[in-house]
Amino acid sequence: xxxxxxxxxxxxxxxxxxxxxxxxxxxxxxxxxxxxxxxxxxxxxxxxxxxxxxxxxxxxxxxxxxxxxxxxxxxxxxxxxxxxxxxxxxxxxxxxxxxxxxxxxxxxxxxxxxxxxxxxxxxxxxxxxxxxxxxxxxxxxxxxxxxxxxxxxxxxxxxxxxxxxxxxxxxxxxxxxxxxxxxxxxxxxxxxxxxxxxxxxxxxxxxxxxxxxxxxxxxxxxxxxxxxxxxxxxxxxxxxxxxxxxxxxxxxxxxxxxxxxxxxxxxxxxxxxxxxxxxxxxxxxxxxxx
Amino acid sequence: xxxxxxxxxxxxxxxxxxxxxxxxxxxxxxxxxxxxxxxxxxxxxxxxxxxxxxxxxxxxxxxxxxxxxxxxxxxxxxxxxxxxxxxxxxxxxxxxxxxxxxxxxxxxxxxxxxxxxxxxxxxxxxxxxxxxxxxxxxxxxxxxxxxxxxxxxxxxxxxxxxxxxxxxxxxxxxxxxxxxxxxxxxxxxxxxxxxxxxxxxxxxxxxxxxxxxxxxxxxxxxxxxxxxxxxxxxxxxxxxxxxxxxxxxxxxxxxxxxxxxxxxxxxxxxxxxxxx
Numbered sequence: 001x002x003x004x005x006x007x008x009x010x011x012x013x014x015x016x017x018x019x020x021x022x023x024x025x026x027x028x029x030x031x032x033x034x035x036x037x038x039x040x041x042x043x044x045x046x047x048x049x050x051x052x053x054x055x056x057x058x059x060x061x062x063x064x065x066x067x068x069x070x071x072x073x074x075x076x077x078x079x080x081x082x083x084x085x086x087x088x089x090x091x092x093x094x095x096x097x098x099x100x101x102x103x104x105x106x107x108x109x110x111x112x113x114x115x116x117x118x119x120x121x122x123x124x125x126x127x128x129x130x131x132x133x134x135x136x137x138x139x140x141x142x143x144x145x146x147x148x149x150x151x152x153x154x155x156x157x158x159x160x161x162x163x164x165x166x167x168x169x170x171x172x173x174x175x176x177x178x179x180x181x182x183x184x185x186x187x188x189x190x191x192x193x194x195x196x197x198x199x200x201x202x203x204x205x206x207x208x209x210x211x212x213x214x215x216x217x218x219x220x221x222x223x224x225x226x227x228x229x230x231x232x233x234x235x236x237x238x239x240x241x242x243x244x245x246x247x248x249x250x251x252x253x254x255x256x257x258x259x260x261x262x263x264x265x266x267x268x269x270x271x272x273x274x275x276x277x278x279x280x281x282x283x284x285x286x287x288x289x290x
Numbered sequence: 291x292x293x294x295x296x297x298x299x300x301x302x303x304x305x306x307x308x309x310x311x312x313x314x315x316x317x318x319x320x321x322x323x324x325x326x327x328x329x330x331x332x333x334x335x336x337x338x339x340x341x342x343x344x345x346x347x348x349x350x351x352x353x354x355x356x357x358x359x360x361x362x363x364x365x366x367x368x369x370x371x372x373x374x375x376x377x378x379x380x381x382x383x384x385x386x387x388x389x390x391x392x393x394x395x396x397x398x399x400x401x402x403x404x405x406x407x408x409x410x411x412x413x414x415x416x417x418x419x420x421x422x423x424x425x426x427x428x429x430x431x432x433x434x435x436x437x438x439x440x441x442x443x444x445x446x447x448x449x450x451x452x453x454x455x456x457x458x459x460x461x462x463x464x465x466x467x468x469x470x471x472x473x474x475x476x477x478x479x480x481x482x483x484x485x486x487x488x489x490x491x492x493x494x495x496x497x498x499x500x501x502x503x504x505x506x507x508x509x510x511x512x513x514x515x516x517x518x519x520x521x522x523x524x525x526x527x528x529x530x531x532x533x534x535x536x537x538x539x540x541x542x543x544x545x546x547x548x549x550x551x552x553x554x555x556x557x558x559x560x561x562x563x564x565x566x
Contacts, residue, residue, distance in 0.1 A: 022465050024474035029377035033389065036370045040442055041395055044407035047417070051410055090316060097313040100300060109314060111557040115321050118496070118549035120503025121401075122523040123542040126530045127324045130331065130539075137327065138319075162320065185296040194299045202299060223400025226505035226523070230530070243402040243506065250406065250510065259410060262403045273398040277391050 045266070052263035055256055063260040071237040072245040079153060079241070080221035083160035088214045090161075091168025092206070098169070099176040116165050121226025128159055129230040151233030156241060159228045160221035167220065168213030175209040208283040212276065219272045223265070328546045331539035343540035351517045352525035353544065355433060356502050359521060363440045363501040368494055371448025376482075378449075379456040380464065390453065393446045401443060405510025408439050431513035436521060439507040444500045451493035452486055459485050488559045499552040503545055 052060060063069070098110050116124065132139045132150040142149055149155050179202070187197045225243035232239045240248070242265055249258035300306060333340050343349065378390050396404065412429045413419045422429060429435045467481045483490075505523040512519045520528065522541055529538035 022468055023380050023461060024468070024477065025373075025376060026381050026383075029373040029381075030383075032370065032373040033377050036374075036445070037389070037392055040445060041392060044411050044442070045395070047411045048403075048407050090320075093309065094313050094317070096300070097309055100298075101306060101310055103310050105314070107557065107561075109317055111553050112317065112321050112325075114553055114556060115325065115549060118499045118503075118552040119325075120505060120523050120526075120542075120545045120549070122505040122526050123328065123503070123545050123549075124324070126526060126538055126542065127327055130535070131324060131327055137323065162324075165320065181296070181298060184298055188297045188299065194302070194305060197299050219398055223398070223403070225400060225402050225509075230527075243400045246400075246402050246406060247510070250409075255410070255415070258406060262406050265400055265403055269398040269400070269403075270395070273391070273394055277394070 048259060048263055048266060051256075051259045055260060059256070060260050063257045064264050066257075068236050068240070069242075069245055069261060072240045072242045075153060075156065075239060076222055076242040079156040079160055080218050080224075082157045083164060083221045084214045084218040086157070086161050087164055087168045087217045088210050090165070091213055091217075092172055092210055094169045095172035095176055099173060113169050114166050116163050121163060121224070122230070124162055124227040125159060125230035128155070128162060128227065132158065132231060150231055151239070153232075153239050155231035155233065156228050156239060159231050160224050163224055163227045164217035164220045167217040168210060171213035171216070172206060172209045175206060179205060212280055212283065215272070215276050215279070219269065219276065222272075223269065325546065325550075328539055328542050331536060332543035334536045334539075339536060340540050340543075343537045344544070346537065348517050348520065349522075349525055349529075349537070349541050352520045352522045352541070355436070355520065356522040358433065359437050359440050360498050360501045362437045363444060364494060364498050366441055367445050367497050368448055368490075370445060371452060371493060371497075372490070374449045375452035375456055376478075378453055380461055393449055396443050396446055401504065401506025402510055404442050405439050405507035408435060408442070408507075409511055412438070430511050431515075432519055435511040436508050436519065439511050440501050440504050443504050443507050444497045447497040447500065448490070448493035451489045451496070455486055455489045456482075488562065492556055492559055495552050495555050499548055502548055 055063075094109075094113065098106065098113075129150055131137050132142070132155060134140065134143055134150070136150070139150060147154075149158055183201050184197055187201055188194075192200075223243060225241070225247075228241050229244055232241065232244075234240055234244060242261070246258050246261050246265070249255075249261065300309060332343075335343075344353075374389070374393065378386055409430055410416050411418050412422065412435065414423050414430070419430065429438065463481050463485075464477055467477045472480065502521075503523055504521075505527070508521055509524060509527075512521065512524055514520060514524055514528070516528065522545060526538050526541045526545070529535075529541060
């Protein structure tokens with residue numbers, strides 16, 4: 001076994017490098033890509049971790065478990081969770097309507113769905129804050145109902161939900177488009193109700209895409225800053241998000257604390273990114289009959 | 291067989307109307323009204339007020355700086371994105387998947403952390419910053435720092451648009467070009483570019499939209515000096531905090547205009563694709 005393995009390997013490598021050489025530019029594009037990624041991404045990131053590692057464990061632990069910082073982890077995680085759950089439902093609805101129905105204004109609806117990706121976060125922030133302020137277009141009616149959004153943690157959820165709307169819509173849409181109609185039509189013609197068919201046949205095929213979109217939306221929400229700070233009120237222990245916490249430490253010129261918290265946030269973000277990639281890889285393999 | 295005649299989930303008029311109504315209603319509330327509000331507020335003092343707000347000294351300077359940042363960032367990320375997409379989709383080599391994952395990092399990182407990364411390295415007590423300080427070069431709290439973090443934040447967009455498309459097209463056409471004796475540049479211009487030009491255009495426009503709109507990362511490294519290191523989004527924040535709401539929304543309307551332009555270009559490109 002082992003000998004045939006090693007005997008085959010050089011031959012495979014040879015053929016791989018042979019196809020490699022058909023197209024020009026391998027060396028150049030590899031060089032430029034590696035240089036760029038190292039300089040722009042890897043160097044600054046390793047800089048942060050080396051800084052944080054240089055602090056000593058006790059100081060590091062003390063800084064990242066400061067009660068105000070811990071409160072900001074909780075606020076951020078809970079708000080991001082609420083926002084991405086909202087987006088799972090809203091995104092599924094939107095994707096469904098955009099794929100399944102024809103109606104006037106559909107193209108406009110589809111186009112405006114990407115607005116949160118294109119609109120600068122600071123602009124989104126002041127706009128949402130103005131809409132939900134006590135005298136704002138939405139705030140005045142909500143105030144009558146006794147609901148406060150601006151300058152409360154609910155405002156954070158609204159801002160996070162706004163900035164991450166497109167994720168679920170855009171991951172579910174293509175899956176819904178490619179869904180084969182046979183099973184669904186068979187079940188319908190056998191007299192099953194809409195809800196049963198959706199639950200038993202459609203949802204099992206859709207949920208991996210919903211989860212992927214939800215996870216992307218969650219990851220984005222964890223780091224959201226511009227849209228959040230204008231509407232959050234930013235009071236310590238109550239409505240401070242983690243990105244703001246890092247900013248506050250920076251303004252106090254407490255670089256070690258800022259780096260330590262940033263290292264925690266960075267680690268969580270990278271793990272989340274990795275998890276989403278692994279999950280997507282598996283799910284795509286299953287979808288395309290691997 | 292008339293498969294279209296089969297009933298599918300959600301076909302009954304009541305369900306159909308309810309779902310469309312809900313989707314449209316919520317989109318209007320969540321996405322459309324905010325857009326309307328920006329322009330209503332921007333023009334609250336009429337055209338004259340709008341023009342004078344845009345032409346105010348600091349806003350004008352912020353527009354200039356923002357254009358400079360975009361002008362430097364976009365070409366850099368365009369070149370990088372094209373080379374990376376070429377590398378990842380046209381060759382097989384160990385570590386290919388890792389590279390494709392690495393460039394997603396800026397999507398996952400909080401913009402404030404992104405700014406901090408650069409501040410730690412190039413700031414006055416960073417490793418490189420100290421050396422730069424000895425040579426009287428200041429990158430942080432001035433425009434080069436703003437460009438650097440903007441490059442970080444926007445570097446995935448072009449590659450992300452190109453990679454799926456180039457993967458789908460495969461390498462056969464380019465390989466045929468090589469056999470026919472095309473040089474690398476001819477190959478790219480004559481064979482690859484016609485296939486990817488619309489995705490490339492959208493990638494560039496998206497990079498531009500994000501470059502002019504970046505807030506968190508720029509906020510960390512800018513130092514917010516009025517009329518010096520304030521980009522347009524930072525100027526929006528300053529005006530808003532000064533209770534100059536109309537001024538803040540006037541500046542915002544420019545950024546919202548760029549965002550709308552981005553959406554229009556995307557819609558046109560998708561319309562062209564669906565027609566083919």
